Amino acid sequence: MSADASSSSAPGGDAAPAEQSHPYTLETLKAHNTRADLWMLLHGKVYNVTKFLDEHPGGDEVMVEEAGRDATEAFEDVGHSDEAREMLPKMYLGEFHGETKEKKVKRATATGAASSSGGGLTYLVPFLAIIAAYFGWRLFLA
Ligand code: HEM
Numbered sequence: 264m265s266a267d268a269s270s271s272s273a274p275g276g277d278a279a280p281a282e283q284s285h286p287y288t289l290e291t292l293k294a295h296n297t298r299a300d301l302w303m304l305l306h307g308k309v310y311n312v313t314k315f316l317d318e319h320p321g322g323d324e325v326m327v328e329e330a331g332r333d334a335t336e337a338f339e340d341v342g343h344s345d346e347a348r349e350m351l352p353k354m355y356l357g358e359f360h361g362e363t364k365e366k367k368v369k370r371a372t373a374t375g376a377a378s379s380s381g382g383g384l385t386y387l388v389p390f391l392a393i394i395a396a397y398f399g400w401r402l403f404l405a
Pocket of ligand 1: 303310312320322325334341344345346348350351354
């Protein structure tokens with residue numbers, strides 16, 4: 264451990280304030296995609312995971328693979344624990360400026376909801392089918 268008088272003693276925090284002045288875009292994300300310097304995009308937020316790579320129980324390989332793109336899906340597919348999520352704020356750099364998978368999904372869901380606004384029919388059709396079947400059956404018995 265070398266003494267670094269100039270650095271603030273934020274735990275594990277090397278979120279350089281100077282970097283906050285420019286937005287975190289896909290380009291900046293892609294510029295930090297190596298083991299030596301790795302940023303990760305999760306839920307629309309950018310994290311500097313470089314120092315965490317060696318500690319990651321899932322290994323560094325999987326994390327490097329997610330570099331330069333939205334890692335949210337991979338992260339959620341694993342079903343990370345609350346402990347894992349609590350580690351994130353320490354590595355937080357800033358909000359991502361650009362299209363994330365989540366935004367796309369939200370938009371798709373919104374469109375889906377709008378197009379099914381005549382959704383009453385979805386329930387009406389099987390309901391009518393059951394009634395028709397019932398009367399058909401009554402006629403059959405008569
Ligand atoms: C900064 C982001 C991440 C953090 C803080 C993190 C943290 C952790 C932690 C604490 C565990 C232990 C189990 C748990 O508590 O859930 C874990 C396991 C795991 N992680 Fe991550 N993880 C991150 C990103 C990722 C990504 C992007 C992947 C990509 C697929 C990944 C894949 C895995 C896998 C496969 C395991 C299971 C390891 C095992 O049980 O053998 N992680 N992670």
